[in-house]
Amino acid sequence: MESDNIIRMDMGGTQNHNNNSDKATLCLGIESSCDETSAAIVDSDKNILAHIIYSQIPEHQKYGGVVPELAARAHILAVDEVIKLTLERANKTIDDIDVIAATAGPGLIGGVLIGWMAATGIANATNKPLVAVNHLEGHALVPRLSAASASDSKTNIDVEFPYLLMLASGGHCQILLVHNVGKYELIGQTLDDSAGEAFDKIAKMLNLGYPGGPIVDNRAKLGDAKRFHFPRPLCDKPGCDFSFSGIKTAARMMLDKTSESDINEQFINDFCASFQAAVVDCITNRLHNALKDERVKVAQPKTMVVAGGVAKNSAIRAAMENLAKQSNMLFAAPPMSLCTDNGAMIAWAGLENYKIGKVVKEPIAPRPRWSLTEL
Ligand code: KG4
Ligand code: ZN
Secondary structure (H helix, E strand, O other), rough: OHHHHHHHOOOOOEEEOOOOOOOEEEEEEEEEEOOEEEEEEEOOOEEEEEEEEEHHHHHHHHOOOHHHHHHHHHHHHHHHHHEEEEEEEEEEEEEEEEEEEEEEEOHHHHHHHHHHHHHHHHHHHHOOEEEEHHHHHHHHHHHHHHOOOOOOOOOOOOOOOEEEEEEEEEEOOOEEEEEEOEEEEEEEEEEEOHHHHHHHHHHHHOOOOOOOHHHEEEEEEEOOOOOOOOOOOOOOOOOOOOOOHHHHHHHHHHHHHOOOOOOOOOHHHHHHHHHHHHHHHHHHHHHHHHHHHHHHHOOOOOOOOOOOOOOHHHHHHHHHHHHHHHHOOOOEOOOOOOOOHHHHHHHHHHHHHOOOOOOOOOOOOOOOOHHHHOO
């Protein structure tokens, strides 16, 4: 792996909020569960000292999705250098680090194993505490490292427990009550595809490339959301579960009925805008129901939060902020750079778990499946 290649993916560090103490705890976090090899050094005062993300997207693009074997091979080639560069960029040596954290699942097991073994090796060799981070908990807790509202991205919001979380990524779509670190209550979830998967599949049908979310999002900004009618599955039903496969089937049927010569730029933009509007409606409808759920009423979360790769979507952010306002709640989303998979969220979740003593005491096996409610 050429280091030049990695440096181009570098997001740099951010001196974020506080400089509370000389004794801030430093955590090295490693993420490798899908198609990003990433490491970051984050401190307990919410500063990101360095953050390197090596994205494998170009390697998977020609296959229209992530190929697990290729991903695992790319993680092996990248992981050592990503960690080394992160330490260099933070101007730290491994001796300066207090805690090592890595994703131990859920995800593509080949990739998870590589990051996890690297972290275990470092922790064992240096005799430092090791935290096994649930990848979803990384997404769920990162808004506590850094978050803002949709309309004002500059003012940081301190996200306090409990909060109502819309977790939408390539692999998951769930509404959760986040009571505390390790304490998640599932309010609703998808019965079939995740929201990210729906974006990716629509983009694939239109030959727009991978990953589809950001492409469809950009196209939607140029399109007419009223031109095509997509279904809003389950929206006429009570409850907080999602279903996106019907939207996908409707898209397939509409495209099959359209002659290729009619699929011009405007068609694609309008199609993306109409599809995205359906997803936004599903998310707000389900969240609306979640706010009426007895468990949510009892917990009285002050903040509505979105996280995961799909949280990058500006229409979803705006709609959720609106709903939060109507419900007298705050709205918070991580900065764009901390929505898709990244090492900083793993380092932060590592710190939050370390603080409550959740460190690895004996060897553990990484898990391809690992629900937040099992923590
Ligand atoms: O959280 P993430 O990086 O990986 C998983 O843990 O799955 O999420 C990746 C997903 C992909 O499906 C991608 O298409 C979607 O997030 N995504 C978006 C946007 N940016 C990324 N979806 C909608 N709008 C976006 N702007
Ligand atoms: Zn993720």
